[in-house]
Amino acid sequence: MSGALLRYRVMAYVVGVGLLLLVLIGVPLKYAAGSPGVVAVVGPIHGILYIVYLATAYDLARRGRWTLGQMAEVVGAGFVPFLAFVVERQVTRRVERELR
């Protein structure tokens, strides 16, 4: 259980940072400065990492009782900037409370 939580937390941070790179740096560079390099590299990598993130989140969720709303938050964290960090804190606090 603590292993699943750790895997989820690592992926939440990776996906959170990756999305910020994509939205705050990659997209402005592509559409304002006309250089698509960052999007071309970070875009596909973020896509793959999001799938891995989803797998770790699902692995964590199926070990406890998560509501649909909690699942939706976790899914949304992959494409709403900054949400990953907020949700990660909530999930970690809740899982650690349940474990105690």
Added chain:
Amino acid sequence: MRSTWLSSRAVLLHITMTLLVATMAGLTWWQASRALSGNTLSFVYAFEWPLLAGVVVYMWWDLLHEPPDRGGRRLERSSGASTNGAVARTNGAGAAGINGAAAPEASPAVTRYRDDEDEELAAYNRYLAELNASGRRKTWRHPT
């Protein structure tokens, strides 16, 4: 086997999975057509959308076939110290069905559902209330 495939929970899973996979199939088709017209970025996305659809199908299958209520119970049992908390929640969530008596306000020390119950009956009613609470909590898990 009816409940595996035809319970309301299962039907909801079928609908969700179908909608998501159909959407992802459409996105795959769109990215594939863009890739064929020379967009290398779309070439990668054309493979990622089917992969994500595969994850959705896996979750759908796993949620359909998971044993009833695995995990959740274990978590609740292991948090034995919070038993009184669970009972207190129950009073709000509809313990009134037990013995047909309306649930009185929970005192933190001992919760009683009837004035005339002895200690053993009180313990049993608390147990029933806990079962009731854990069974009715709205989760996406397989119901008990």
